[in-house]
Amino acid sequence: xxxxxxxxxxxxxxxxxxxxxxxxxxxxxxxxxxxxxxxxxxxxxxxxxxxxxxxxxxxxxxxxxxxxxxxxxxxxxxxxxxxxxxxxxxxxxxxxxxxxxxxxxxxxxxxxxxxxxxxxxxxxxxxxxxxxxxxxxxxxxxxxxxxxxxxxxxxxxxxxxxxxxxxxxxxxxxxxxxxxxxxxxxxxxxxxxxxxxxxxxxxxxxxxxxxxxxxxxxxxxxxxxxxxxxxxxxxxxxxxxxxxxxxxxxxxxxxxxxxxxxxxxxxxx
Numbered sequence: 001x002x003x004x005x006x007x008x009x010x011x012x013x014x015x016x017x018x019x020x021x022x023x024x025x026x027x028x029x030x031x032x033x034x035x036x037x038x039x040x041x042x043x044x045x046x047x048x049x050x051x052x053x054x055x056x057x058x059x060x061x062x063x064x065x066x067x068x069x070x071x072x073x074x075x076x077x078x079x080x081x082x083x084x085x086x087x088x089x090x091x092x093x094x095x096x097x098x099x100x101x102x103x104x105x106x107x108x109x110x111x112x113x114x115x116x117x118x119x120x121x122x123x124x125x126x127x128x129x130x131x132x133x134x135x136x137x138x139x140x141x142x143x144x145x146x147x148x149x150x151x152x153x154x155x156x157x158x159x160x161x162x163x164x165x166x167x168x169x170x171x172x173x174x175x176x177x178x179x180x181x182x183x184x185x186x187x188x189x190x191x192x193x194x195x196x197x198x199x200x201x202x203x204x205x206x207x208x209x210x211x212x213x214x215x216x217x218x219x220x221x222x223x224x225x226x227x228x229x230x231x232x233x234x235x236x237x238x239x240x241x242x243x244x245x246x247x248x249x250x251x252x253x254x255x256x257x258x259x260x261x262x263x264x265x266x267x268x269x
Contacts (some may be wrong), residue, residue: 024201028063029267034070036161036182038172043072062204064266068184069093071204075179078131079253083208084179085138086111087257091183092205093149095194103149103190105183107160107169108142110209135173145169150189165189200266208258 034042043061058080063070071091075081088110093103146157147167154165161168166186173179187194195202 024263024265025062026265027267029269030063030065030070033068034182034184036168036170036184038170038180038182040180062264068186071183073181081179083211083254084108087209087211090207092207094203095190105145105147105167105169107145109144109146131177151191154189200268202264203261204264205261206258210255210257213255
């Protein structure tokens with residue numbers, strides 16, 4: 001079990017926007033492939049919530065076999081989920097480790113609004129059950145990704161699965177309403193010059209754009225998204241890490257971008 005559990009908590013502290021990991025993360029070799037369906041049952045272990053940040057929790061796992069690279073994220077924090085689906089996310093893959101963001105999978109795609117247009121919210125502020133409606137809408141509307149920098153045939157906007165590139169992305173929510181994101185990248189989708197140095201290393205990065213605050217709904221929406229409220233007597237509730245309630249600083253949490261990079265050592269058996 002200890003050789004198989006390779007989850008590392010990735011705490012995205014929004015106050016530090018340009019954090020960078022210098023430690024090399026070692027992938028785990030898989031003997032059975034993963035299906036990009038937004039379910040973690042084929043990863044073979046449970047995920048524990050161990051690290052809490054004032055504005056989000058994101059965990060990841062990375063594995064590979066001879067044909068594919070497998071990456072999954074578990075996003076528990078609701079504000080972070082909203083940022084992903086409104087601001088879009090790029091999963092950057094740099095086989096030359098030159099800190100270039102030219103090879104990436106963009107999903108969810110950035111929501112592009114017309115001047116003065118706001119997102120269509122499926123629920124009234126404060127209506128907790130509305131979160132299920134958001135999940136349903138996300139599945140119905142986010143069916144495409146955009147990939148760039150791969151071998152010529154593989155690039156462009158395409159379906160999440162069964163596409164010309166062989167790259168697959170899937171997402172869903174678990175019983176805790178945590179977002180599960182999975183990506184499968186065939187090594188054949190990279191240019192033939194990838195990994196020529198024989199080191200079997202690459203850099204993996206996450207990029208999430210901040211959301212224009214003018215597109216956000218009223219403030220009590222933030223409290224609902226974070227599962228926050230007020231104690232009797234009106235005093236604000238603190239979160240698990242005794243840090244400020246995200247609802248006290250709503251715009252910062254949504255408008256600040258996320259950037260994180262790590263070095264990855266592929267497994268060779």
